[in-house]
Each structure stands twice: as structure tokens, then as C-alpha cells.
Amino acid sequence: MSTTTQNDVNFYQAKKGIMSWVYTIDHKRIGIMYLIASSLALFAGGAFALMIRAQLATPGGMLPMTPEYKDTYNMWFTLHGVIMVFLFIIPAIPAALGNFILPLMVGAKDVAFPKMNLASFYLYVIGAAIALYGIVGGESPLTTGWTFYLPYSKETAGAVITMTFAAFVLGFSSIFTGINFIVTIHKLRAPGMSWYKMPLLLWALYATSILQVLATPVLGITLLLLIAERTLQVGIFDPALGGDPVLFQHFFWFYSHPAVYIMILPGMGIISEVISCFSRKVIFGYKAIANSSIAIAVISFLVWGHHMFLSGQSVYAGLVFSFLTFLVAIPSAIKVFNWVATLHRGSITFETPMCYALSFLFLFTIGGLTGLPLATLSTDIVLHDTYYVVAHFHYVMFGGTVIAFFSGLHFYWPKMVGKMYNETVGKIACIIVFIGFNVTFFSQFFLGYTGMPRRYFTYDSSNELWSQMHGFSSIGAFILGFGVLILFANLIASLFSDRKAPNNPWGATTMDWETQSPPVLENFSEDVPVMKKAPYEYE
Amino acid sequence: MSSKVDTNKFIPRFVSHHFSNADQEFESCKLGMWLFLLTEFMLFGGIFVAYVVFRTWYPETFESGAEKLDWKMGAVNTVILITSSVTMAVAIREVQLNRKGRALALLLFTVLCGMGFLVVKYFEYNHKFELGIFPGDFFSFMGDHMSNEHLYFSIYFMATATHVLHVILGLLAILWVSWRTAKGEFYEAYYTPVEMVGLYWHLVDLIWIFLFPLLYLTK
Ligand code: HEM
Ligand SMILES: [Cu+2]
Numbered sequence: 001m002s003t004t005t006q007n008d009v010n011f012y013q014a015k016k017g018i019m020s021w022v023y024t025i026d027h028k029r030i031g032i033m034y035l036i037a038s039s040l041a042l043f044a045g046g047a048f049a050l051m052i053r054a055q056l057a058t059p060g061g062m063l064p065m066t067p068e069y070k071d072t073y074n075m076w077f078t079l080h081g082v083i084m085v086f087l088f089i090i091p092a093i094p095a096a097l098g099n100f101i102l103p104l105m106v107g108a109k110d111v112a113f114p115k116m117n118l119a120s121f122y123l124y125v126i127g128a129a130i131a132l133y134g135i136v137g138g139e140s141p142l143t144t145g146w147t148f149y150l151p152y153s154k155e156t157a158g159a160v161i162t163m164t165f166a167a168f169v170l171g172f173s174s175i176f177t178g179i180n181f182i183v184t185i186h187k188l189r190a191p192g193m194s195w196y197k198m199p200l201l202l203w204a205l206y207a208t209s210i211l212q213v214l215a216t217p218v219l220g221i222t223l224l225l226l227i228a229e230r231t232l233q234v235g236i237f238d239p240a241l242g243g244d245p246v247l248f249q250h251f252f253w254f255y256s257h258p259a260v261y262i263m264i265l266p267g268m269g270i271i272s273e274v275i276s277c278f279s280r281k282v283i284f285g286y287k288a289i290a291n292s293s294i295a296i297a298v299i300s301f302l303v304w305g306h307h308m309f310l311s312g313q314s315v316y317a318g319l320v321f322s323f324l325t326f327l328v329a330i331p332s333a334i335k336v337f338n339w340v341a342t343l344h345r346g347s348i349t350f351e352t353p354m355c356y357a358l359s360f361l362f363l364f365t366i367g368g369l370t371g372l373p374l375a376t377l378s379t380d381i382v383l384h385d386t387y388y389v390v391a392h393f394h395y396v397m398f399g400g401t402v403i404a405f406f407s408g409l410h411f412y413w414p415k416m417v418g419k420m421y422n423e424t425v426g427k428i429a430c431i432i433v434f435i436g437f438n439v440t441f442f443s444q445f446f447l448g449y450t451g452m453p454r455r456y457f458t459y460d461s462s463n464e465l466w467s468q469m470h471g472f473s474s475i476g477a478f479i480l481g482f483g484v485l486i487l488f489a490n491l492i493a494s495l496f497s498d499r500k501a502p503n504n505p506w507g508a509t510t511m512d513w514e515t516q517s518p519p520v521l522e523n524f525s526e527d528v529p530v531m532k533k534a535p536y537e538y539e
Numbered sequence: 540m541s542s543k544v545d546t547n548k549f550i551p552r553f554v555s556h557h558f559s560n561a562d563q564e565f566e567s568c569k570l571g572m573w574l575f576l577l578t579e580f581m582l583f584g585g586i587f588v589a590y591v592v593f594r595t596w597y598p599e600t601f602e603s604g605a606e607k608l609d610w611k612m613g614a615v616n617t618v619i620l621i622t623s624s625v626t627m628a629v630a631i632r633e634v635q636l637n638r639k640g641r642a643l644a645l646l647l648f649t650v651l652c653g654m655g656f657l658v659v660k661y662f663e664y665n666h667k668f669e670l671g672i673f674p675g676d677f678f679s680f681m682g683d684h685m686s687n688e689h690l691y692f693s694i695y696f697m698a699t700a701t702h703v704l705h706v707i708l709g710l711l712a713i714l715w716v717s718w719r720t721a722k723g724e725f726y727e728a729y730y731t732p733v734e735m736v737g738l739y740w741h742l743v744d745l746i747w748i749f750l751f752p753l754l755y756l757t758k
Contacts, residue, residue: 109557112567179574187567188557217578221585225697233676234693236589241675242687247592251585528559 008525010418010518025114028519030121031100032416037124038096039488041087048080050481053440057474059461073457074143075158079135081146082163086170087128089401090259093266094212095120095177097408098205100416102181104512105199107190107529109522112183120176127170134162145455147252150237150245154229161230164223171216171223174262178212181205190511192531199510199535200289204269207293211258211265211300219255222248246311253304261300263397264364265293267404268335271357274407275339277508278354279346280538285338292331299328309380318377325375332368336361351506352426356407359434363399367392370445385455388448394441406433406487413491414501418518421494429490432483439476443469510535565731572735576742579705583746586698590753593694597687604691605757607672607684609663613755616659617747623652624744627713627737634730639723642733646717649740653710660703667692695754702746709743712736 011028021029055061055073063069099117103110111117134142139159144152153160185206189198226248228234235241237248276283283289305313305321313321339361348354370392373379383389414420447469452459459466504513511531515523523529558564594601630645671679674696678689716733719725725733 112557113571114555114557116571175578179571179578182574183567183571186570187563213574213578214581217581218585221582221701224701225585225589228674228693228697232674232693234697235675235690236593236693236697238675242597242690244592244596247589251588522556 008516008520010516011521012518014521023118025110025118026521027099027103027111027114027117028416028523030117031096031098033121034091034099034124035096035416037121037128038088038092041083041128042092042484045080045083045088046481046484048076048083050477051076052080053474053477055457056459056470058471059459059467061458063457065458070457071141071143074145074455075141077455078142078145082131082142082167084397085146085259086167087124087131089263089397090170090174091124091177092405093270093401093408094181094205094208094262095124095174097270097405097412098181098266099177101412101512102184102202102205103188104415104515104519104523105202105510106184106188107193107511107524107531108184108188109524111180112188113180116176117180120173120180123169123173123176127166127168127173130162130169131166134159134166137162147256148223148226148248149252150226150229150248151239153226154238161227164226168220168223171220174212175216178209178216181209182213185209190529190531193511196287196290197531197534198290200272200283200286200293201266201269201510203290203293204265204267204272207297208262208265210294210297211262214301215255215258215262218251219259222251222255225251246308246313249308249311250304253307254301257304257307258297258300260393260396261296263401264332264404265296267360267401267408268293268332270404270408270411271339271360272335273508273510274353274357274411275342275361276536276538277411277506278351278357279343279348280507281342281346282536282538283338284341284344285334286536288334289338292334295331296328299324299331303328306375306380309377310384322375322377326372329368329372329375336365336368350427351410352421352423352430353407353411353506355427355430356403356410359430360400360403360407363395363403363434363437367395367397367399370395382451383448385453386448387444387452387454390454391441391444391448394444398441399437403433403437406430409491411506413494414505415512415515415517415519417495418501419494419497420499420501420505421490422497425486425490429483429487432486433480434483436476436478436480436483440473440480441476443472443476447473507538509533509537561728565734568731568735569738572738576738579742579746583698583701583749586694586701587749587753590694590698593687593690594757597685597690600685600687601691601757603683603685604688604695605755607667607670607680608695608755609666610755612659612663613751616656617751619652619655619659620744620747623649623656624741626652627740631730631733631737634720634725634733635727637726639720639725642725643717643720646713646720646733650710650713650717653706653713656706657703660699698750698754702743702750705743705746709736709740712739 011026015024021033024030052073055063055076063072099111137159139162140157142158142160142163143156144158144160148160148164185198185202225234225236229237233241235243237243237245239245272283272289303321303325305317306325309318309321370388374383374389374392410421410426447466448454450465452466459470461467501517503515503517505517506513511529514529516525554561554564558567626645626649630642630649633642633645671681672692673679674693675689678692680688713736716725716736719732
């Protein structure tokens with residue numbers, strides 16, 4: 001393991017003052033700003049999650065049982081979803097970690113369009129500000145759920161226009177990141193880095209970007225049509241005017257299903273890097289993992305109908321979508337098998353990023369497998385819109401993406417800030433998160449399987465199983481929240497410590513680790529860095 | 540950092556710091572632009588899908604709606620836009636040949652065409668509004684029409700208004716490169732912005748070429 005540290009002027013020191021951040025076009029600073037902003041969103045979304053769980057801890061709940069308070073509860077889960085999806089999980093890995101790491105990994109000085117990168121960040125901030133206005137600006141609360149289904153979202157008094165407009169702006173921000181990444185990977189790779197010598201995180205970010213570029217505009221037009229529906233009464237989605245509310249669902253999921261892969265693919269990329277690094281082994285099945293990222297990107301455009309098995313879509317469409325959904329599980333499974341094979345006979349060490357990566361393997365597998373009964377027409381009739389779905393997607397989105405984000409955050413933290421965090425505390429936080437997560441969400445499979453519907457603010461108090469499981473779930477949520485707090489406290493504390501990070505603390509082999517920690521202004525000390533050895537060449 | 544040679548003096552004026560040469564920069568911009576055009580296609584794709592769905596549901600309504608549009612106006616606009624695409628393409632050629640004056644004239648002619656398109660569209664919209672032909676629930680046309688005809692006009696107005704917005708943005712972009720052409724910033728070795736704006740303008744044109752037959756020539 002390399003312990004060298006250099007002391008050249010790093011990119012933080014190169015320019016000083018608040019303006020050096022406001023006008024920066026340095027991908028590293030933009031990545032850091034994205035990281036701070038999306039972490040704040042994680043905390044905001046998390047606060048709503050804890051309120052939801054507090055309400056459901058007992059059948060009586062903490063809100064009075066009157067109709068107005070139902071809306072309060074509806075607002076909580078809506079804002080939880082909107083914030084987590086649009087403000088945290090979509091930008092967190094690509095725009096925050098990806099922005100920082102991708103140019104380092106390809107051996108470039110910056111992304112292809114640095115100004116567009118900054119514009120992307122500002123659009124994110126503007127989108128967030130509009131969303132915030134929608135929440136506290138005095139409009140009645142948004143209660144549609146993150147899915148904005150018609151006709152309710154046309155009839156409700158809630159802040160639908162403000163929030164959809166916020167999501168529209170955030171979409172632009174996401175598109176800009178996507179375009180930037182694709183072009184950077186195509187055009188700015190270091191000499192020697194052919195496509196099949198790219199680190200797998202790059203393949204993952206590439207596939208993600210394709211989805212961002214192709215799917216997000218469809219969300220854009222959908223949200224614009226929804227706004228037109230409310231303002232101009234165009235009727236396209238309104239059955240009362242001869243329109244079709246199911247068409248809205250088609251449009252929405254045509255974006256939002258690929259969006260779940262926008263969320264998971266970068267996470268998968270991080271796991272490939274981390275598992276190979278801490279097993280000291282060439283990744284098993286490099287090409288299979290790389291190609292499966294692209295396969296996921298392609299197939300994920302063809303499965304959106306599995307969210308609409310019960311929405312009055314034709315049975316034949318349902319059959320086809322069911323089949324295609326099974327198909328998309330294959331490339332995900334290929335990755336899991338390859339990661340496990342990489343572990344086999346590796347010299348595994350259990351640093352914090354690796355602990356998160358291993359819990360990813362476990363949790364993502366559960367998440368993926370529980371998707372299959374949802375993809376099966378007959379079983380989905382029972383499971384649709386129950387807590388089973390809630391448990392499924394939290395296993396993939398939290399157990400998968402967020403855990404991978406935590407893994408990447410710990411992996412790249414020394415590179416990003418130049419300090420080492422406390423390993424022991426990091427591992428303890430990881431274990432608390434793992435336990436808290438499973439207590440919170442495994443109980444929800446039982447709830448859903450026995451028929452507890454999602455999005456309800458109370459439940460039958462005579463059902464003992466439900467009382468128990470909801471109780472468990474709520475306790476788990478607070479354990480989980482506590483774990484996440486420790487995780488961030490540990491990282492922030494490292495900033496004030498004097499444990500300077502070496503350039504390559506984990507002994508990883510990709511180009512990003514050849515830079516200084518933190519990197520200098522234009523990343524590499526050579527003007528044109530050359531890729532010397534293939535990724536994952538461990539002795 | 541300190542060991543680095545200052546390569547800045549060898550690099551032409553417009554190559555940004557993170558590209559190694561002008562070709563790489565040009566190729567990157569071009570790829571970026573094509574990706575952006577792809578997003579525009581997907582955006583309009585949504586409207587086209589809505590069109591297909593409702594045309595399948597209400598075929599007669601769509602014919603009756605299309606009859607209320609003036610295909611001659613649409614045809615004039617089609618000719619105008621195709622002409623403007625040609626002049627835009629030639630303008631780029633002139634920039635590449637360092638003929639600034641001609642390039643500028645052609646760019647401004649393109650702008651003129653675009654404005655002509657908007658004027659025609661204005662008259663078309665105005666006529667519709669006078670007859671009470673509005674989208675959706677505001678549809679108050681008194682003459683002969685089918686029961687769901689407001690939906691046809693919802694799609695007509697959403698599609699054409701989104702397109703008009705693109706025309707306006709395109710015009711602003713062409714004015715911007717015209718201004719820079721006038722200042723003499725483009726020459727055979729550097730004309731990326733003109734080329735990119737040109738691509739964008741062709742897209743705006745192309746979308747209209749789809750919209751025109753679908754909306755006006757339904758019969
Ligand atoms: C391994 C493959 C997967 C399969 C087979 C699968 C299958 C499904 C199906 C059929 C549904 C619809 C259930 C219903 O509403 O009745 C669903 C919901 C959902 N899935 Fe997955 N899924 C998979 C992976 C993922 C991943 C990787 C993510 C995100 C990172 C994800 C996120 C979601 C979300 C957010 C929902 C619910 C959305 C909502 O209704 O609010 N899924 N999944
Ligand atoms: Cu899906």
C-alpha cells in the first residue's frame with residue numbers, strides 16, 4: 001500500500017474565497033458542492049421518513065385522527081419521496097461522487113463542458129429552491145405522492161404546479177450532467193485507455209448517462225403536460241374531457257423506471273471498484289459486468305409497464321412487460337455473481353468501504369429477488385400497492401444505492417478532502433446502519449404480504465402482527481437514522497483531524513489514485529497522463 | 540504544477556484548458572450537441588405519442604380538426620423553414636471559407652425566415668382564437684365539430700407552441716452567432732458555435748416537417 005503524500009498546492013488552496021466557489025468550473029469543486037447539497041437533501045428527506053415512522057409506530061399514531069391530518073401525513077410521504085428521488089438519490093452518486101471522480105478516472109483535467117457542469121449545479125439549486133418554495137411558500141401541501149398520478153393531481157389544491165416545475169428544472173440539471181459524462185468518456189480518455197480498459201465505474205456512469213439523456217426529456221414533457229392540464233385544462237390526461245389518465249402513467253414510468261436504474265447503476269459501479277480493491281483481485285468477468293451495464297440501460301426502457309399491471313393496461317401488454325422485467329433482472333444477477341466470484345479466494349480486508357460493499361451484496365440481492373414476485377402478474381395482484389412494494393424498493397434503493405453511495409463516500413473521502421476518517425467509528429456506523437435498515441424494512445415484507453396497503457396513515461389496531469411489525473419498523477428507522485448520523489459525524493470529524501490521507505490509501509490501481517490527495521488544480525502532474533496498467537491489476 | 544511547461548502560448552485562442560487540441564474540442568462539442576438534439580427528440584416524442592393515441596381513439600375527430608387548419612399557411616411555413624435551413628447550411632460553409640460578409644448576410648436572412656414563420660403562426664393562432672378554437676376545456680367553437688375535438692386542438696396547440704418556443708430560442712441563438720461573426724470571431728479553424736447553432740436550427744426545421752403533415756394533412 002502506498003503511503004506517499006505530496007504537498008503541492010491542492011485545488012482547495014489554489015483559489016480562495018467564496019467567489020472561487022460561486023464561479024468555479026472545476027469539476028472537483030462542483031462535485032463537492034453537489035455532495036453537500038445532496039447530503040442536505042438526504043437529511044431533509046430523512047426527517048420526513050422519521051415522521052412517517054413515528055406516525056405509524058402505533059395504530060393510534062401521533063397525529064389526531066381527523067381528515068385534515070390525513071393530508072398532513074400524505075404530505076409527509078409525498079415530500080419524503082420527492083426529496084429523496086429528485087434531490088438526493090438521482091444526483092448523489094453521478095453528480096456528486098461522479099463529478100469528482102470521473103475526470104480523474106479517465107485521466108482528464110476536467111469534464112468536457114465545465115461551464116455546463118456549473119450550470120447543472122445551479123439548475124439543481126434553483127430546482128431545490130422552487131421545491132422549497134412549494135413546501136413552505138404558503139401553498140396547500142402537496143399530497144399526490146411522488147408519482148403525481150392523474151386525475152387526483154389535477155383536482156387537488158396542493159402545490160402541484162410548483163413541485164412539478166421544480167422537478168422539470170431538476171431534470172435539466174440531470175440531463176446536463178449526463179451529456180457531460182458521455183462526451184467526457186468518449187473524447188477525453190487518457191491515451192492507452194481503450195473502452196475495455198475503462199474502470200467499471202466509468203461503464204456504469206456511461207450507462208447511467210445514456211438513461212439520463214434519453215429518459216429525462218420524457219419526464220419533462222409529461223410534467224409540462226401536467227402543468228398545462230391544470231392551467232389550460234387541455235384534457236389530454238383527464239377522462240372527464242375524453243383524455244386518458246393511464247397515458248400519464250405510461251409517460252411517468254417511461255421515465256421513472258429507467259430512473260430507478262439511473263439510481264442503481266452508478267452504485268453498482270462503485271461496488272465493482274470497492275470489491276475488487278479490497279479483495280486485491282482482478283475483477284471477475286470484467287466484460288460481463290461492463291456489458292451488463294449497457295444491457296440494463298437498454299432493457300430498462302422496455303419494462304415500464306410493470307408498474308401498471310393493475311391500471312387497466314391490456315393483459316397482453318402485461319404479459320410482455322412481465323417477461324421483459326424478468327429479462328432485466330438477468331444483467332443485475334450477472335453482476336452479483338461476478339462480484340461474489342471476485343471475492344472468492346481474494347485477500348479480503350474489511351475496511352469501511354468494503355463493509356458497506358458487502359452489505360450492499362446482501363441487501364441488493366434481497367431487493368432484486370423480491371422484485372420477481374412483483375414482476376409476476378398473478379402475485380402482483382396481491383402485492384401491488386402494499387408494503388411489500390415499499391420494502392422491495394427500499395431494499396434496492398436504500399440497501400442498494402444508498403449503501404453503495406456510503407461505500408463510495410468512504411472510499412473516495414480521502415481523495416476528496418485529503419483526510420482519513422476513523423476506521424473503527426466508520427465500521428460501527430456501518431453495522432448500525434445495516435441492522436437498522438433490516439429491522440426497518442424486513443418487517444415491511446410481512447406487513448405487505450398480509451395486506452397492509454401503502455400510503456395509509458393508520459391501520460387496524462386489532463391486527464396484532466401489523467402492530468408488531470409497524471412497531472419494529474419504526475424502531476429500526478430510528479436506529480438507522482442514528483447510524484447515518486454517526487457516519488456523517490465521523491466523516492466531518494476527520495476534516496478537523498490531522499490524519500493526512502496518502503495519495504493511494506487503499507492501494508487501488510485506477511488512475512484516479514495516481515493524483516495527489518486532494519488533487520491539484522488540473523488533477524495530474526503530467527500534462528497528458530497516460531494509462532500505464534489495466535485497472536484491477538493487483539499482485 | 541511547477542514542473543509543467545506553459546503550453547498556453549501554443550494553443551489557439553478558443554481551445555479551453557482541458558482539451559489538448561482544437562479537433563478534440565470540436566468533436567466533443569459536436570457529440571454534446573447531438574446528444575442534446577436527442578433529448579429534444581424525446582421531448583417531442585411524448586407529444587407525438589399522445590397524438591398517435593388519440594388519433595387511434597378518435598380518428599374522425601382528428602380529420603374534422605385538421606380540416607379547420609389552413610394547410611396553405613402550413614405549407615408556406617414549411618417552405619420558409621426549409622429555405623432557412625438551406626441558408627443556414629450555406630452560412631456555415633461561408634464561415635469556413637472566411638467570407639464573413641456573405642456569412643453574416645445569410646445568417647440574417649435565416650433570422651428573417653424564422654421571423655416570417657412566427658408571423659404566419661401568429662395569424663393562424665389569432666384566427667383560431669377568434670373562432671373560439673382553444674385547447675381543452677376552453678374550446679368554444681360554435682360551428683360543426685366532433686365531440687372530442689378539443690383534444691385535437693390541445694395537441695395542436697401544445698405541439699406547435701412548444702415548437703414555436705424552439706423557433707424563438709433558435710432565432711436568439713442565430714442572432715448571437717451573427718453578432719460574433721460580425722465581430723470576426725469565426726474563421727476556417729474555429730467555427731464551432733455556428734455549426735452547433737446550425738444543427739439546432741435543422742432540428743427545429745425537422746420537427747416542423749413532422750408536425751406539418753401530421754397536423755394539417757390528416758385526410
Ligand atoms: C432486479 C430487478 C427488479 C425487478 C424485477 C423489479 C420489479 C418491480 C416491480 C414489478 C415493481 C412494481 C410493483 C407494483 O407496484 O406492484 C417495482 C416497483 C418499484 N421498484 Fe423495482 N424491480 C427491480 C429492481 C429495482 C431497482 C434496482 C430499483 C431502484 C434502485 C427499483 C425501484 C423500484 C421502485 C421505486 C418501485 C416503486 C415505485 C412506486 O410505486 O412508488 N426496483 N419493482
Ligand atoms: Cu420499474
